[in-house]
Amino acid sequence: MDLPSLPQRxxxxxLTAVLDGRWxxxxxxxxxxxxxxxxxxxxxxxxxxxxxxxxxxxRLLAKTSHARLGFAREFGGMGDPAGSVIAHEMLGFGxxxxxxxxxxxxxxxxxxxxxxxxxxxxxxxxxxxxDVNLPGCFAMTETGHGSDVQHLRTTATYDPATSEFxxxxxxxxxxxxxxxxxxxxxxxxxxxxxxxxxGAGRGVHALLVPIRDADGRPMRGVTIEDCGPKGGLNGVDNxxxxxxxxxxxxxxxxxxxxDVTPEGAYTSPIASDGRRxxxxxxxxxxxxxxxxxxxxxxxxxxxxxAIGYAGTRRQFARPDGTGEVVLLDYRAHQxxxxxxxxxxxxxxxxxxxxxxxxxxxHGRQSADGPQPSAEPVVPQPGTGPDQxxxxxxxxxxxxxxxxxxxxGIKAVATWHATATIQACREAxxxxxxxxxxxxxxxxxxxxxxxxxxxxxxxxxxxxxxxxLTNYKSDFDELGTLATARFIAEQFVGGVIERTAARAVIxxxxxxxxxxxxxxxxxxxxxxxxxxxxxxxxxxxxLARRLRRxxxxxxxxxxxxxxxxxxxxxxxxxxxxxxxxxxxxxxxDRTADPDAKALLGRVCDLYVLANIEAxxxxxLQHGRxxxxxxxxxxxxxxxxxxxxxxxxxxxxxxxxxxxxxLGAAILREExxxxxxxxxxxxx
Ligand SMILES: Cc1cc2nc3c(=O)[nH]c(=O)nc-3n(C[C@H](O)[C@H](O)[C@H](O)COP(=O)(O)OP(=O)(O)OC[C@H]3O[C@@H](n4cnc5c(N)ncnc54)[C@H](O)[C@@H]3O)c2cc1C
Numbered sequence: 001m002d003l004p005s006l007p008q009r010x011x012x013x014x015l016t017a018v019l020d021g022r023w024x025x026x027x028x029x030x031x032x033x034x035x036x037x038x039x040x041x042x043x044x045x046x047x048x049x050x051x052x053x054x055x056x057x058x059r060l061l062a063k064t065s066h067a068r069l070g071f072a073r074e075f076g077g078m079g080d081p082a083g084s085v086i087a088h089e090m091l092g093f094g095x096x097x098x099x100x101x102x103x104x105x106x107x108x109x110x111x112x113x114x115x116x117x118x119x120x121x122x123x124x125x126x127x128x129x130x131d132v133n134l135p136g137c138f139a140m141t142e143t144g145h146g147s148d149v150q151h152l153r154t155t156a157t158y159d160p161a162t163s164e165f166x167x168x169x170x171x172x173x174x175x176x177x178x179x180x181x182x183x184x185x186x187x188x189x190x191x192x193x194x195x196x197x198x199g200a201g202r203g204v205h206a207l208l209v210p211i212r213d214a215d216g217r218p219m220r221g222v223t224i225e226d227c228g229p230k231g232g233l234n235g236v237d238n239x240x241x242x243x244x245x246x247x248x249x250x251x252x253x254x255x256x257x258x259d260v261t262p263e264g265a266y267t268s269p270i271a272s273d274g275r276r277x278x279x280x281x282x283x284x285x286x287x288x289x290x291x292x293x294x295x296x297x298x299x300x301x302x303x304x305x306a307i308g309y310a311g312t313r314r315q316f317a318r319p320d321g322t323g324e325v326v327l328l329d330y331r332a333h334q335x336x337x338x339x340x341x342x343x344x345x346x347x348x349x350x351x352x353x354x355x356x357x358x359x360x361x362h363g364r365q366s367a368d369g370p371q372p373s374a375e376p377v378v379p380q381p382g383t384g385p386d387q388x389x390x391x392x393x394x395x396x397x398x399x400x401x402x403x404x405x406x407x408g409i410k411a412v413a414t415w416h417a418t419a420t421i422q423a424c425r426e427a428x429x430x431x432x433x434x435x436x437x438x439x440x441x442x443x444x445x446x447x448x449x450x451x452x453x454x455x456x457x458x459x460x461x462x463x464x465x466x467x468l469t470n471y472k473s474d475f476d477e478l479g480t481l482a483t484a485r486f487i488a489e490q491f492v493g494g495v496i497e498r499t500a501a502r503a504v505i506x507x508x509x510x511x512x513x514x515x516x517x518x519x520x521x522x523x524x525x526x527x528x529x530x531x532x533x534x535x536x537x538x539x540x541x542l543a544r545r546l547r548r549x550x551x552x553x554x555x556x557x558x559x560x561x562x563x564x565x566x567x568x569x570x571x572x573x574x575x576x577x578x579x580x581x582x583x584x585x586x587x588d589r590t591a592d593p594d595a596k597a598l599l600g601r602v603c604d605l606y607v608l609a610n611i612e613a614x615x616x617x618x619l620q621h622g623r624x625x626x627x628x629x630x631x632x633x634x635x636x637x638x639x640x641x642x643x644x645x646x647x648x649x650x651x652x653x654x655x656x657x658x659x660x661l662g663a664a665i666l667r668e669e670x671x672x673x674x675x676x677x678x679x680x681x682x
Contacts, residue, residue: 001518001631001638006601007594010646014595015653018586019345021352023086027655030090033064034657039094041435043444047234050097051184054235055135057098058105062132066091067106070286071114075126081286082359088290089351092297093660096445097235099294104180104236105129107287108138112190115283116206116254125188125208137181137189137211139241144173147458149192149204150277154243156193156207156253160264163250167193167209167221167243176241178452183226183239187212190254191243197266203273206254206280209246221246232444274477282403289358291453292410293351295417298446299344301660302417302439304651306424307337309431309665311648327427328647334640336427339609340420341650342643345599346606347413350582354409357402397471404466408575411456411463414449421446428665437663461564463571467539468546480556484549491543493536504588505581518631524584527607530623531577534614537621538573542566576610598646605639612636 020027042050061067070084071077088107091099110129113121113136128134145152153174156165169175176182182189188210195205211222218224227238250260257280258268270276310333314324327333425432425439432439450456462476469478469486478486508525520526545566549559560567583603590596611618612632618624624632643650 001634003522003601003638003642006597006642006646008645010594010598010649011592012649012652012655014590014592015599015650016655017592018590018595018599019348019352019653020655022356023083026083026086027090030066030087031655031657033066034090034094035659037094037659038662039660040662041438041441042095042097042235043435043441047229050235051237054095054097054101055185057095058101059132061098061102062130066102067130067132070106071110071126071130072122075122076130077126081362082355085286085290085293085355085358089293089297092294093301093656095235096294096298096442097233100180100233100236103287103290103294104138105132105135107290108284109136109181109188109190111284111286112138112206112254113208116190116256116280117208118254118256120251121208121254135181135185135187137179137186137241139176139179139182139189139209140192141177141179142173143175143177143240146177147455149281150274152192152194152204154191154193156191156195156205158195158197158250158260158264159247160262162247163262164247165195165207165250165252167191167207167246167248169242169244178227178238179241180236180238182211182224182237182241184237186237186239189241191241195253195258195260195266197260198264200266201273202258202266202268203277204280205258207248208252208254209243209248211241219246230448232441232447272477278476282399285358285403285406286362288406288410288453288459289351289354291449292347292354292406292413295410295414295446295449296344296348296351298442298449299340299413299417299420300348300651300654301656302421302424302442303337303341303344304654304656304661305437305439305663305666306427306432307341307647307651308661309428309663310337313429313665328644331637331640333427334644334647335636336423338640338643338647339605339636340416340423341647342602342605342609343416344420345602345650346579346583347409347416349586350409350579351413353578353582353585354402354405357405361398361402400466400471400476404463404471405578407454407459408463408571408578410453411450411459412572412575412579414446415456417446418443418450431665434664437665439663457568460568460571463574464539464542464567467570467574468543480549480560484546484556484559487543488547488550491547493540504585508584518628518635521608521628521631521635522604524603527604528577528580528584530611530618531573531580531607533623534617535570535573535577538566538570542570580607598643598650601639601642602650605636605643608632608635608639 017024042053045053065078066087068077069080069087071079073079084106088099088103091102106129110126113125113129125134129136140149140152142152142154153170154176155168155170157168158165176191179189188208190206191209192204192206195202210219211224212218221244223242223244225240227240230238250262253260257270257276258266260266268276270279307328310328311326313327315327317324421439421443425443428437428439431437435441465483468491469483472486505528508528542563545563546559548554549556583606587596587599587603590599615624615629615632619626619629
């Protein structure tokens, strides 16, 4: 297949500029900090040594701007939530135990205090959270309820006689489990519990509960167990917490969304328990966005190692006697790594759009700082004095859409990281299995990303529900039957909402496609239309299937359960389209013409490898003829060949600090010099 040629040499910095985008300054700052640090493989340390090392590293990190970025200025922070997500993503190039420990301390624990609490909590705790004088935990998951946290069973019962809440673990299944920072270092936990006030259950709320005293001993009534060795991330001390009649003052309730008066009356700006719960959870979206970003960094690091090695390692002689073949010259090797590289670029741009959307919604704090968040006094919906800055309360539908996008990108990005790291490990052969080459640790540490911050399968169901209900404000709350009724009555078809570069895509769509030969595969308008068409078709088919659940005499659960594969697929193809739009937007805004041409080809590879992997659907639904389907296979091969000479440039464009690429196989040794490409760059 004859493709237009690419320039011979493209400067990686031009790619870095596009990838870094509007956060280039912050990313460079973090890179400079990381350049001075060391990130050796620590898997040989004992668990205790590793945990101690990570805590020391966390305290060092607390001295940089990293810790402060996400917090309000008046408490010593920098008022830049999106910046904090970006800085966290960069930590994903280094020791992932440190990244997770930082995420627990500042993202989950500190984030919950800031976003679910009010002035009294901010004044009292935030500075100590930032400085790690108060190491904390985020204790939501229970042994019996992980994904379904709305039904967790820890109780917080208000006792008006003493103005205290009494925290209890009613049974083994209600034990808090897997909690980061709990086994060794945490002093306080944000505990999620069913609130009982005035004799009535008020749904899940969060309370600040001290778990250790100043000497590190468990507080009275608190039992702490160590989860022990894990499959990875062993520098993080995950533990289990059980509470027996643990009393905390009334003020320990993080009361932004619900409060209890001294007499025991419950007040909330949100009437419905379910809606309040999902609003609270939605507020904590940053953790999910951060995991998506860090999984991208881990995939980039693995690709940098595997592609670096593949450019030097030789195996088998050429029949013409001209020497041994460099691994990256094998088409099979290119196919192993280059489509994954293209998807990594695609997801990186999608992550950029996601963080930008987060920034837009949750806003950067002005230099004057936020309006003070006061104690709530019988607040009215959306107007209570404990609300964030006036006028800044995000529009609900957009908030739901953002949550859904974060869920979808988190799921797709973490699955991609897991698969890519495995492919990179294999691509390095036996060397890939040695700890000194970092890939095994990377694989072990990122494995659980598909589970924590929301199990991926459960998250994709949330995405599909949002699409089916058009982000109706209370879609989280809709049960199976209500969702079926909603679909039966209100779903009129898939709505393709542009997420990035609306104007660019509209322009593309208006212009093309103009051809109908095999070159149409490289036509951006054709590509976008193919993804859109697939999304609409899958979603409409799903809606038709689920409508049956609303028919009288039908068991809605059985209908929904039977359609779960379809639900997941609808979410997946939706995310693929959103990711493609982000890539198209990034190519469009690339100023350097050579980088633009290269990224255009990488985008082609992302699209065509995706279509190739989903060929059965395109053929079954008559979207591709057998002839054109074969052309897709040839096009992927042709793109791999074209991109091969630029593979090293593409990973160099990630600008991963050298301190994070200490894999022994990347050191240049006699007979292993980097081979740009045997053929000259096309
Ligand atoms: C290393 C680590 C650190 C963690 N840190 C914390 C922390 O600091 N704080 C905290 O609160 N939690 C933490 N967690 C808990 C984590 O968030 C949960 O493990 C996660 O939410 C999944 O819950 P679960 O383990 O109960 O799995 P389950 O929800 O039981 O899921 C098990 C399987 O069932 C499937 N499944 C579940 N529901 C459905 C459904 N409706 N349809 C189809 N399939 C379904 C899932 O896809 C999954 O494959 C941590 C976990 C780990 C492993």
